[in-house]
Amino acid sequence: MTSPSATAPTPKGTGTLVDSGAARHSRILGVGAYRPARVVMNSEIVDKIDSSDEWIRERSGIISRHFAAPDESVIDMAEAASRQALEHAGIAPEQIGFVLVATVTHPYQTPAAAPELASRLGSTAPALDISAACAGYCYGVAMASDMVKGGSADYVLVVGVEKLSDFTDPYDRGSAFIFGDGAGACIVGPSDTPGIGPTVWGSDGTQRDAITQKQAWTDVRESWQTAQADKNVWPAIGMAGQTVFRWAVWGMAPVAQQAIDKAGIKADDLDAFIPHQANIRIIDAMVKQLKLPADIPVARDIVTTANTSAASIPIATTRMLAEGEIPSGGLALQIGFGAGLVYAAQVVVLP
Numbered sequence: 001m002t003s004p005s006a007t008a009p010t011p012k013g014t015g016t017l018v019d020s021g022a023a024r025h026s027r028i029l030g031v032g033a034y035r036p037a038r039v040v041m042n043s044e045i046v047d048k049i050d051s052s053d054e055w056i057r058e059r060s061g062i063i064s065r066h067f068a069a070p071d072e073s074v075i076d077m078a079e080a081a082s083r084q085a086l087e088h089a090g091i092a093p094e095q096i097g098f099v100l101v102a103t104v105t106h107p108y109q110t111p112a113a114a115p116e117l118a119s120r121l122g123s124t125a126p127a128l129d130i131s132a133a134c135a136g137y138c139y140g141v142a143m144a145s146d147m148v149k150g151g152s153a154d155y156v157l158v159v160g161v162e163k164l165s166d167f168t169d170p171y172d173r174g175s176a177f178i179f180g181d182g183a184g185a186c187i188v189g190p191s192d193t194p195g196i197g198p199t200v201w202g203s204d205g206t207q208r209d210a211i212t213q214k215q216a217w218t219d220v221r222e223s224w225q226t227a228q229a230d231k232n233v234w235p236a237i238g239m240a241g242q243t244v245f246r247w248a249v250w251g252m253a254p255v256a257q258q259a260i261d262k263a264g265i266k267a268d269d270l271d272a273f274i275p276h277q278a279n280i281r282i283i284d285a286m287v288k289q290l291k292l293p294a295d296i297p298v299a300r301d302i303v304t305t306a307n308t309s310a311a312s313i314p315i316a317t318t319r320m321l322a323e324g325e326i327p328s329g330g331l332a333l334q335i336g337f338g339a340g341l342v343y344a345a346q347v348v349v350l351p
């Protein structure tokens with residue numbers, strides 16, 4: 001950068017702005033979730049991938065998942081979860097100051113899902129989508145927390161929603177059994193005391209191929225132009241399962257530990273561990289590595305919900321709170337990780 005010239009204009013005033021409000025704390029005020037009605041058992045998946053119910057249960061923990069109806073969109077599911085979160089938080093739609101929707105399965109490059117969701121709820125708040133795959137909800141909570149603390153919004157609606165059934169190749173042995181559909185949401189708002197601990201987050205783009213849409217949209221366009229459109233050019237999501245598995249097991253426990261340390265607590269202080277629901281073996285390995293006390297409730301929602309990417313953590317949180325498994329006001333460690341590769345972890349006070 002060149003230095004300002006001697007003839008550069010000088011500011012008219014002091015260069016200060018009106019203080020938009022003192023820095024404050026943030027917390028999650030309410031959560032909500034939506035699972036589509038249709039339950040899909042492993043038996044419905046296995047024939048196309050030469051697999052078995054037993055193999056899927058043993059390798060992933062999954063017994064069943066929910067698939068959205070053909071005409072049910074991510075916005076439909078997000079709306080249902082958001083309404084529940086608003087009600088739980090006791091917040092009216094007009095009070096929403098920002099809408100963040102974490103998703104990788106909204107089928108429009110543009111416009112984003114968030115503005116339509118906002119207007120369906122009766123809000124004209126600024127709204128955008130986050131593309132951070134399975135870390136999207138924790139990214140959203142971190143961003144919402146900073147917005148509330150910084151004063152740019154009083155209440156932020158954070159949604160994690162996926163209709164992965166639209167982007168899954170039912171003949172792909174490595175992924176057809178793993179994904180499910182659903183939505184989870186929370187409201188982040190101001191608090192007198194810290195309610196969302198420092199987020200530990202990062203990315204490793206060198207591993208972009210580990211989980212990726214198999215074709216770019218431009219490849220699909222090319223296939224139209226050459227009149228070769230068939231199922232092979234549908235940009236379903238593919239995954240190098242073992243690579244991601246190893247990264248998750250060895251790389252994510254230290255991230256979770258850092259989130260505990262930065263929150264100024266010990267593992268013993270936790271009332272819940274709510275990791276992304278990727279594979280029950282990954283969850284069990286993390287519990288072991290973090291040396292969590294045996295009595296800490298751990299989200300194992302994957303068994304009946306499968307991997308719903310950005311939605312998995314808020315869906316699990318909502319269920320655990322509703323079933324009285326975890327205490328309102330308790331401390332939960334949440335960690336999301338996935339395509340990018342990207343990750344984010346934070347300790348939160350449960351609503």
Ligand code: UT7
Nearest residue numbers: 050051052055059060134173241242244245248278279338
């Ligand atoms: O949400 C984003 C983050 N995602 C994740 O964290 C997912 C991480 N990865 C995983 O969860 C696991 O890698 C999977 C569940 C996807 C796969 O489990 P795995 O234990 O890594 O299986 P594998 O790929 O190592 O395959 C083991 C064996 C192979 O047979 P051999 O070579 O041992 O004879 C595969 O051919 O299982 C076979 N196999 C299958 N068998 C039945 C692979 N896929 C299937 C299948 N059904 N669907």
